[in-house]
Amino acid sequence: MQHRPLILKLLSAFLVFGAWEIAGRVPVSYAFPTFFESMDALLRLTLDGTMFKAYAETLKPLVTGVAISAVLGIGLGLWIGLSARFDWLFSPIFIVMQAAPLAALIPLLVMAYGIGLTSKVFVVCIMAMPVIVLNTSSAVRNTPVSLKEMGRSFLATDRDTLLKIVIPAASPVIFSGLRLGISAGFIGAILAELKITPTGVGDIISYSRSIADYPSMYAAIFSIILLAVLFLNLLEKFENYLFEGNNRGYVSD
Amino acid sequence: MSQIKPPHDAAVPVSSPESAVSVRNVSKSYGPVEALKNLSLEFPRGELTSLLGPSGCGKTTLLKIIAGLLPADAGDIEVNGKRVTGPGSDRAFVFQDFALLPWASVIRNVAFGLELRGVAKSEREAIAEKYIGNVGLSGFEKAYPHELSGGMRQRVGLARALAVDSQVLLLDEPFSAVDEQNRRKFQEDLLELVRHENKTFIFVTHSIEEAVYVSDQIAILLPRPSRVSEIIRPTSFRNKDVENIRRDPEYLDIVDEIWASLRTYTE
Numbered sequence: 001m002q003h004r005p006l007i008l009k010l011l012s013a014f015l016v017f018g019a020w021e022i023a024g025r026v027p028v029s030y031a032f033p034t035f036f037e038s039m040d041a042l043l044r045l046t047l048d049g050t051m052f053k054a055y056a057e058t059l060k061p062l063v064t065g066v067a068i069s070a071v072l073g074i075g076l077g078l079w080i081g082l083s084a085r086f087d088w089l090f091s092p093i094f095i096v097m098q099a100a101p102l103a104a105l106i107p108l109l110v111m112a113y114g115i116g117l118t119s120k121v122f123v124v125c126i127m128a129m130p131v132i133v134l135n136t137s138s139a140v141r142n143t144p145v146s147l148k149e150m151g152r153s154f155l156a157t158d159r160d161t162l163l164k165i166v167i168p169a170a171s172p173v174i175f176s177g178l179r180l181g182i183s184a185g186f187i188g189a190i191l192a193e194l195k196i197t198p199t200g201v202g203d204i205i206s207y208s209r210s211i212a213d214y215p216s217m218y219a220a221i222f223s224i225i226l227l228a229v230l231f232l233n234l235l236e237k238f239e240n241y242l243f244e245g246n247n248r249g250y251v252s253d
Numbered sequence: 254m255s256q257i258k259p260p261h262d263a264a265v266p267v268s269s270p271e272s273a274v275s276v277r278n279v280s281k282s283y284g285p286v287e288a289l290k291n292l293s294l295e296f297p298r299g300e301l302t303s304l305l306g307p308s309g310c311g312k313t314t315l316l317k318i319i320a321g322l323l324p325a326d327a328g329d330i331e332v333n334g335k336r337v338t339g340p341g342s343d344r345a346f347v348f349q350d351f352a353l354l355p356w357a358s359v360i361r362n363v364a365f366g367l368e369l370r371g372v373a374k375s376e377r378e379a380i381a382e383k384y385i386g387n388v389g390l391s392g393f394e395k396a397y398p399h400e401l402s403g404g405m406r407q408r409v410g411l412a413r414a415l416a417v418d419s420q421v422l423l424l425d426e427p428f429s430a431v432d433e434q435n436r437r438k439f440q441e442d443l444l445e446l447v448r449h450e451n452k453t454f455i456f457v458t459h460s461i462e463e464a465v466y467v468s469d470q471i472a473i474l475l476p477r478p479s480r481v482s483e484i485i486r487p488t489s490f491r492n493k494d495v496e497n498i499r500r501d502p503e504y505l506d507i508v509d510e511i512w513a514s515l516r517t518y519t520e
Contacts, residue, residue: 150352153320153340154366154417164368168356243356244397 033215042219050204051223057200058224061117062189065124066182073129073181074174077136078167087137098130102188106195120192127188128181135177139170168243175239179232186228273298273453274319274421279328280478281314288314290478291328296421300469301447301454305461305511307518311479312457313349313425319455320346320423332421342370345414347424351406353398353413359385360394362409366417377416384412389442404435415446421453428463436463441495443467461511465504473511476518483514 017035024034033041045051076094080087106123113119143166151161167174193202201220208216274296281289288311296302304312317323319330321340330337332344345366353362360381361368367377385394388408398406407427414422428436444467447454458464464471469491473483490501498504 144352146348146350146352147354149322150346150348151369153322153344153346154369154413155340155342156369160369164365165354168354171356 031212031214033218037215038218038222041213041215042223045204045216045219051220054200054204054220055227058189058193058202059200061120061124061192062185064117065121065188066128066185068121069125069128069132069181069185070178073132073177074136077133077174077177078140078162080133080137081140081170082162082166087141091134091137094130094133097126098134100126102126102191103195106192110196115197119196120189123192123196124185124188127191128185130181131184132174132177132181135180136170136174139173139177140166142173143169171239171243175235179235182231182235183228186224186231190224271297273333274455275329275331276315276319277329277331279315279318279325279330281311281318281323281326287478289318289325290480292474292480293328294472294481294484296453296455297470298453299447299451301443301456301467302470302472303456303458303464303468304472304474305458305464306474306479307476307515308459310474310476310518312459312474315474315479316423316425316455316457319421320344322346342417343419344421344423345417345419347407347410347414347422347427349426349429351398351403351410351430353406353409355398358395358397359390359401359409362398363412363416366413370417380416381412384416385409387415388412402432402435404431404439407431407439415450419452421455424454424456426457426459429459440467444495461508461515462499465507465511466498471507471511473514485511 020038021035024032024037027034042051076090080090102123105126106119109119109122113122147165147169148161151165156165190202190205193199194206198206201224204220205217208214208220272295276292276294276296279289279292280287292311292315294302294315304315306312314323318325319332319337321337321344332341335341335343354365357365360378363385364372364377364381367380368374372380382394385391388411390405390408390412393401393405398409401409407430411424411427414424428439431439440463443454447467447469456464456467465487469486471485471487472481473485474480475482485507487503487507489503490498493501
């Protein structure tokens with residue numbers, strides 16, 4: 001497994017946050033707080049419990065949506081990858097879904113499902129699912145022929161072939177789809193809270209903006225990015241645990 | 254209806270007992286391209302037979318048909334007197350590109366054939382360990398394929414095929430992705446294996462020297478459509494030391510002779 005040296009990681013963080021601090025001090029805009037102001041606001045919001053209450057709200061559609069997208073997305077992706085007829089039937093839906101301007105569709109969703117949790121879960125799913133489905137199906141379709149042949153020659157049943165050859169062989173691409181899908185799901189969750197009803201983290205963002213408390217607004221945005229990164233790291237740990245030999249050092253660590 | 258006689262076992266042609274695999278009148282086309290036409294060949298039990306020929310002569314196609322991985326358009330394959338209809342436990346395949354599971358350790362790869370046959374984990378790992386030792390990879394049980402060299406990966410592929418204890422081993426250009434030094438070592442080890450394992454080996458190669466070096470019988474295939482043009486059985490050097498084979502006059506003569514008949518087929 002490849003590790004980036006700690007010093008490089010710290011340097012990279014230092015560069016980004018330093019640039020942020022300088023840009024805030026110049027300032028590039030009245031509405032752009034410095035890094036330290038934002039961190040100060042983040043600490044304040046965390047300590048008085050606002051952040052926890054907000055996340056309790058935000059995580060509901062996020063976790064539900066991501067879980068549905070992951071399970072259903074991988075399932076559909078496997079099916080699409082294995083069956084040409086199913087591919088013909090379902091692939092276009094997800095390709096269209098991926099290209100659709102989501103913000104424009106939100107009013108339709110609200111009309112159909114109201115302003116509650118259902119609509120928000122839908123938004124997360126629309127963001128997260130297509131890339132998971134499309135990655136999974138193309139990974140399954142591209143299982144190395146020689147591995148499938150090897151399975152057949154050693155008398156693998158269809159079930160064995162799927163579980164012991166096709167899925168593990170597809171796993172790097174499935175997991176990269178999951179990473180992309182889950183990041184998109186985070187965007188979807190915040191978008192839903194900004195566009196449908198202001199709750200949770202979306203509420204902090206839009207409320208702080210309306211009272212010009214920009215440090216709090218950026219603190220909320222920063223926290224969601226941080227959570228997304230942590231979650232993606234966790235996912236990668238899980239992948240390495242499942243398919244150790246596939247790991248030749250990927251993205252983050 | 255009463256006219257029909259009961260079938261007599263004696264009337265059914267029985268393959269000769271010394272022949273482990275019989276190929277009879279096999280044809281195979283890919284669309285308009287005839288890969289094999291009416292090809293017949295016997296593979297003697299306990300010996301190594303090479304299928305040698307220029308690229309595109311259908312030797313890999315023939316091997317995959319014997320393996321049951323490809324259906325033949327016409328003709329019959331018999332392995333130990335049983336007609337081949339698909340892959341079977343009587344044959345094991347060694348792949349040109351190794352076909353190892355990159356996410357599985359060496360021991361799991363070697364035991365994979367047994368795993369698919371439902372052998373219990375402790376039992377199959379004991380068997381796998383034995384064959385990992387036999388191919389000279391002891392100590393690498395926990396390594397992953399990407400940590401091994403090409404030659405070592407093919408040793409894993411060979412151990413996997415040996416572990417299922419099939420009577421017939423099918424090797425599809427197993428050393429073509431292995432560097433020259435390792436290939437020579439591998440060829441010596443293969444001779445050793447043929448002598449001790451008492452299995453029938455069918456070996457596809459495009460290297461004349463390799464075929465003559467390792468084979469008890471060499472079938473020369475000529476392309477478009479593929480047919481057996483010649484069968485050569487080296488006699489004098491088969492029981493000599495591995496070091497002396499390449500110096501044997503018969504070895505050199507056969508290599509020359511095969512080259513003379515194949516040179517017209519070079520592109």
